Amino acid sequence: MKRWLNVWRLIPLFAVLTFVLTGCGKENLTTLKPKGPVAQDQLWLIGLSLGIMILVLITVFIIYAYVLVKFRRRKEHTEYPKQVEGSHTLEIIWTVIPFVLLLILAVPTIYYTFKLDKDYTQDPNAIQVKVIGHQFWWEFEYLNEKITTGMELYVPTNRIISFELQSADVIHSFWVPALGGKKDTNPGSGAVNHMYLQADQEGVYYGKCAELCGTSHALMDFKVIAVSPEKYDAWVKKMQQPVAVTANASEGEKIFKDKCIACHAIYDSDKKGIVGGKVGPNLANYAERQTVAGILFNHTEENPAINPQLLKSNLKEWLADPQKVKPGNLMPNPIKIEGSKMKDDLGLNEKQVDALVDFISSQKLQ
Ligand code: HEC
Ligand SMILES: [Cu+2]
Incomplete structure (x- = not known):
């Protein structure tokens, strides 16, 4: 009895751990509340694989518990029970079931892998941004607009943003959890990666470096600021043809x-x-x-x-x-x-x- 009490005491601990592991559910730093089509597709895949795993887990646990109770040793059991090794039926069952489950997992995974890897670098409707990771900051170069920003990436809603990813020093990884991701930025001009994202709603989405890159790796944060297409156009104009800054400095x-x-x-x-x-x-x-x-x-x-x-x-x-x-x-x-x-x-x-x-x-x- 006492032992059970001890186990129950662990539950608050697990509850707290859940919050820690989910980052206390920070609204704009989570893959679980997708704010764009890429993140949505990826969440769907996460849901599918998690669903299959939970199904397997629950089934195995139920069978395990059932077998444990039903076939436990009793006094009247004086002989070995019937041995079933080499049973063709059983072997076929436990080969076919995982095979089918993997197939269910594999088909959409492969489909989305290709879909999400689509190259929009030549698409005239997409916004082309070159991302350069630096220790420990981000540089965003709008290739067509000829604008460069640091730490902040302005994007219009409902437009494909096509990224060309590179690094100025070591390997970093570009990740905007609420919009989708992530991909490494590599040093060297021959190792350019591509990806695309899109934001459905206006908002500020937090981005992180997801590849240990040095002392301040955990502080290598950036923001994606999604605004309406009109506000975005106004911003581009402002950056391209800046008019006087109120300067008494x-x-x-x-x-x-x-x-x-x-x-x-x-x-x-x-x-x-x-x-x-x-x-x-x-x-x-x-x-x-x-x-x-x-x-x-x-x-x-x-x-x-x-x-x-x-x-x-x-x-x-x-x-x-x-x-x-x-x-x-x-x-x-x-x-x-x-x-x-x-x-x-x-x-x-x-x-x-x-x-x-x-x-x-x-x-x-x-
Ligand atoms: C040798 C190059 C160098 C010089 C000179 C330099 N900085 Fe910097 N500065 C950097 C780098 C690199 C960073 C990025 C640090 C990081 O976030 O890892 C930075 C970051 C900053 C930031 C934060 C930028 C942001 O995105 O929020 C400010 C503000 C800044 N510097 C101001 C200054 C001022 C003012 C001076 C002149 C007194 C100066 N810097 C001189 C290299 C330099
Ligand atoms: Cu980094």
């Missing part, structure tokens, strides 16, 4: 052009365009970013609108010590930090960093 812009522009692109008020290096994420239109570095949220859970105060404090946190936010990342410390894992620094002081924060957080394209 010329001090910050000067420092940025001196210290940061070799690695980061941003709107340049002299050249009237988005210019700069590609070593780090593109910082154009940064005032509309959901996060700093993909992980420090610029809005609260209750209010999805970007909070300028949070954006500033997150930027400050990042620039004060990037290694603290994302250990092992490759950005030099803006201010020299003794004993930091990052040896390089840009020799700035706190006042200069504040000016940079003002400048970057004012980057809102019109």
Whole structure:
């Protein structure tokens, strides 16, 4: 009796584990609530295989329990029971049943494998995006629109987004659980992978790197922002022909052009365009970013609108010590930090960093 009590005590533990394993059901980071046709097909396959497995499990357990009770040894059993090894009937039954089950599993799996592997890279109706994985951030290049973004991928709803996947360093894996996935990004130009996704509804879907790629692998997050086709077109126009940024931050812009522009692109008020290096994420239109570095949220859970105060404090946190936010990342410390894992620094002081924060957080394209 006591032993049974102990087993029952484990149930709350299993209940808690269920929540842990499902990530507490984060709405936009789950394969179980698909938000696009690819994820829907994949969930259907998950459901089918899980269904077959559960069916087998339950059947085996029921037979097992039945046999255990029915054929247990009794006092009147003085002889060996009838031996059934080599029974053709039984062997055929337990060969045919798994064969049929595997067939039921295999046909749709093969069908969807080919369907979901369809190459849309030449499709003029699809949006062509080159994804480049970096330690530990994501770069998105819109091949036809000639736009580059970091950490955030804008897409219109109900359009195929065709991806060309590559890596700048080690192997990463591109995964947007609510929309479908996932595929590796490989280093080397000869190892390009393709996949496609589509979002049915507007929303922000969380993306993750799904291949252990270094110290901050778990922090290599990005967002897919699905908007209506009209909003998407407006966004593309804004990125292609940016008009003046409300700038009263010329001090910050000067420092940025001196210290940061070799690695980061941003709107340049002299050249009237988005210019700069590609070593780090593109910082154009940064005032509309959901996060700093993909992980420090610029809005609260209750209010999805970007909070300028949070954006500033997150930027400050990042620039004060990037290694603290994302250990092992490759950005030099803006201010020299003794004993930091990052040896390089840009020799700035706190006042200069504040000016940079003002400048970057004012980057809102019109
Ligand atoms: C040697 C190249 C390099 C220089 C110089 C550099 N950065 Fe970076 N920066 C990076 C890299 C790489 C990342 C991406 C880090 C990560 O997320 O792993 C980054 C990330 C950032 C981010 C977060 C980006 C995002 O997507 O949210 C900000 C903001 C930033 N840098 C600002 C600056 C500023 C301001 C300067 C100048 C003081 C600067 N950086 C100088 C390489 C550089
Ligand atoms: Cu990665």
